[in-house]
Amino acid sequence: MSQQLPSTRFRLQLDLHSGVPVYRQVIDQVRGGIASGMLAAGDQLPTVRQLAVDLAINPNTVIRAYRELELGGLLETHQGTGTFISMQKMKQADAERGRQLAQIVADCASRAGAAGFTVDELIEELRGLAVEPARRR
Amino acid sequence: MSQQLPSTRFRLQLDLHSGVPVYRQVIDQVRGGIASGMLAAGDQLPTVRQLAVDLAINPNTVIRAYRELELGGLLETHQGTGTFISMQKMKQADAERGRQLAQIVADCASRAGAAGFTVDELIEELRGLAVEPARRR
Amino acid sequence: MSQQLPSTRFRLQLDLHSGVPVYRQVIDQVRGGIASGMLAAGDQLPTVRQLAVDLAINPNTVIRAYRELELGGLLETHQGTGTFISMQKMKQADAERGRQLAQIVADCASRAGAAGFTVDELIEELRGLAVEPARRR
Amino acid sequence: MSQQLPSTRFRLQLDLHSGVPVYRQVIDQVRGGIASGMLAAGDQLPTVRQLAVDLAINPNTVIRAYRELELGGLLETHQGTGTFISMQKMKQADAERGRQLAQIVADCASRAGAAGFTVDELIEELRGLAVEPARRR
DNA sequence: GTGGTCTAGACCACC
DNA sequence: GTGGTCTAGACCACA
Numbered sequence: 001m002s003q004q005l006p007s008t009r010f011r012l013q014l015d016l017h018s019g020v021p022v023y024r025q026v027i028d029q030v031r032g033g034i035a036s037g038m039l040a041a042g043d044q045l046p047t048v049r050q051l052a053v054d055l056a057i058n059p060n061t062v063i064r065a066y067r068e069l070e071l072g073g074l075l076e077t078h079q080g081t082g083t084f085i086s087m088q089k090m091k092q093a094d095a096e097r098g099r100q101l102a103q104i105v106a107d108c109a110s111r112a113g114a115a116g117f118t119v120d121e122l123i124e125e126l127r128g129l130a131v132e133p134a135r136r137r
Numbered sequence: 138m139s140q141q142l143p144s145t146r147f148r149l150q151l152d153l154h155s156g157v158p159v160y161r162q163v164i165d166q167v168r169g170g171i172a173s174g175m176l177a178a179g180d181q182l183p184t185v186r187q188l189a190v191d192l193a194i195n196p197n198t199v200i201r202a203y204r205e206l207e208l209g210g211l212l213e214t215h216q217g218t219g220t221f222i223s224m225q226k227m228k229q230a231d232a233e234r235g236r237q238l239a240q241i242v243a244d245c246a247s248r249a250g251a252a253g254f255t256v257d258e259l260i261e262e263l264r265g266l267a268v269e270p271a272r273r274r
Numbered sequence: 275m276s277q278q279l280p281s282t283r284f285r286l287q288l289d290l291h292s293g294v295p296v297y298r299q300v301i302d303q304v305r306g307g308i309a310s311g312m313l314a315a316g317d318q319l320p321t322v323r324q325l326a327v328d329l330a331i332n333p334n335t336v337i338r339a340y341r342e343l344e345l346g347g348l349l350e351t352h353q354g355t356g357t358f359i360s361m362q363k364m365k366q367a368d369a370e371r372g373r374q375l376a377q378i379v380a381d382c383a384s385r386a387g388a389a390g391f392t393v394d395e396l397i398e399e400l401r402g403l404a405v406e407p408a409r410r411r
Numbered sequence: 412m413s414q415q416l417p418s419t420r421f422r423l424q425l426d427l428h429s430g431v432p433v434y435r436q437v438i439d440q441v442r443g444g445i446a447s448g449m450l451a452a453g454d455q456l457p458t459v460r461q462l463a464v465d466l467a468i469n470p471n472t473v474i475r476a477y478r479e480l481e482l483g484g485l486l487e488t489h490q491g492t493g494t495f496i497s498m499q500k501m502k503q504a505d506a507e508r509g510r511q512l513a514q515i516v517a518d519c520a521s522r523a524g525a526a527g528f529t530v531d532e533l534i535e536e537l538r539g540l541a542v543e544p545a546r547r548r
Numbered sequence: 549g550t551g552g553t554c555t556a557g558a559c560c561a562c563c
Numbered sequence: 564g565t566g567g568t569c570t571a572g573a574c575c576a577c578a
Contacts, residue, residue: 371526371527371528373429374526375523375526375528375532375533375536376536377429377431378519378522378523378526378528378533379519379533379536379537379540380439380440380443381439381519382515382516382518382519382537383439383442383443383446383447383537383540384438384439384440384442384443384446385442385515386442386446386512386515387441387442387443387444387445387446387447387485388442388445388483388485389512389515390508391446391508391512391515392446392447392448392541393443393446393447393448393537393540393541394541395512396446396512396515396516396519396537397534397537397538397541399512399513399516400516400519400520400530400533400534400537401534403516403517403520403530
């Protein structure tokens with residue numbers, strides 16, 4: 001159950017000026033790492049103290065992020081050993097999924113509207129992405 | 138300056154359990170309404186008091202949302218008269234515009250991808266927002 | 275005391291999208307007309323109804339502007355005759371003058387700051403104006 | 412991210428009888444402070460609660476002013492940390508910048524002129540705001 | 549009638 | 564401790 005730190009492939013990157021809460025960024029990036037395959041079940045995450053030092057943030061903030069991820073079932077902490085990616089339970093309820101999609105789309109449309117774009121322009125631009133398989137990250 | 142309320146086509150819908158601030162939801166939906174074509178330059182928005190009653194929220198919350206939209210240049214408020222969709226802020230140079238659209242789309246696609254949605258699902262959801270050109274005015 | 279309307283020289287011009295209250299714009303422009311010499315003591319102003327029609331605004335708004343100007347001693351209204359420019363009493367108290375200057379300067383500095391300019395740049399640019407006699411209006 | 416409050420050099424001063432909204436005065440003075448060099452990128456502003464106490468106004472009024480400044484890109488707020496002067500919004504192209512400065516200056520001079528002040532008086536008053544480069548940091 | 553400003557105070561989120 | 568959101572309600576300014 002203990003495994004090499006995936007340090008060469010997975011690096012957290014904070015943007016303190018984005019307005020997004022720090023703990024939220026940590027959570028999102030761990031989730032993203034799992035989704036993208038950079039983090040696999042069993043991988044060990046950096047220790048709370050180490051990550052706090054690396055990111056120059058408060059350890060409490062790391063603890064909070066890890067705790068929320070653990071509550072969500074994505075992490076497992078083992079006293080004295082470390083924090084690890086747990087066996088997935090990825091699939092969310094469909095209702096939750098739908099709501100999430102709707103929120104992403106609404107946000108996207110909102111930003112487009114504020115910038116003077118129409119939804120049609122948005123769709124057109126998205127089509128451009130759909131053709132190329134899109135190497136993500 | 139005075140024009141029919143677009144009431145039959147534009148309806149605000151709050152989700153008080155989403156965790157998204159109410160004033161933010163109002164802002165996002167107005168911006169989305171502009172992007173989708175449901176709201177056009179010159180249209181009058183519901184009055185502060187009316188919208189507060191409709192949504193069962195405090196007038197101050199509506200004012201806050203309207204104000205932020207006005208600061209962003211999307212609305213114009215005229216004391217004693219009402220609140221209106223402003224004449225679009227001058228369209229920026231096309232190059233800058235294209236870059237901006239690309240960024241919004243990329244960000245949107247990235248978030249959707251991280252959550253396990255395909256670009257096609259995104260497009261499908263966006264279509265739900267788009268509105269046929271419609272005979273306006 | 276009744277004299278030709280100075281219509282060919284003095285025209286009010288409103289900007290309904292400026293955010294400046296309509297009655298304020300009327301007041302300021304009449305004051306400006308007097309200061310610039312376009313309006314002289316004894317000149318008759320447009321009637322309330324006429325001006326309301328010309329500017330497509332509410333007569334109450336015109337009344338309010340004229341009333342405030344009269345309170346300030348710049349206009350005289352004569353029942354059944356019309357509204358006229360009164361004999362000047364232009365010079366304000368020095369204190370009031372100082373406060374006015376301070377406000378203009380503060381506003382100017384504020385806008386400069388918001389746009390990323392320094393006060394020094396502002397002064398430099400103003401110097402450019404000081405050399406040419408500057409034909410005003 | 413944390414830095415000494417510039418308390419000895421930057422002091423807000425309200426005029427409750429000027430008719431200018433309190434939140435507006437706060438905004439204007441912060442923007443003026445940036446323009447005059449009293450406030451530099453990274454400086455922390457007084458906390459919301461502290462400023463509210465100092466000025467004897469409601470914290471909400473301070474929040475409102477800070478928020479508008481943040482929307483304008485001049486401030487960054489970090490929950491639980493404080494409010495800071497943001498790194499200047501990228502300086503625009505020089506041409507655009509020059510045009511903008513000219514407009515601010517022209518408007519300022521115009522208002523001053525209409526009120527019977529000379530450009531020299533304007534410059535003199537502005538000098539009062541400017542601050543010697545000073546050793547900062 | 550419209551929107552604008554300000555206060556007082558509760559409760560939440562983040563560090 | 565920091566800032567953020569929302570409410571309730573008073574009072575003002577404008578058309």
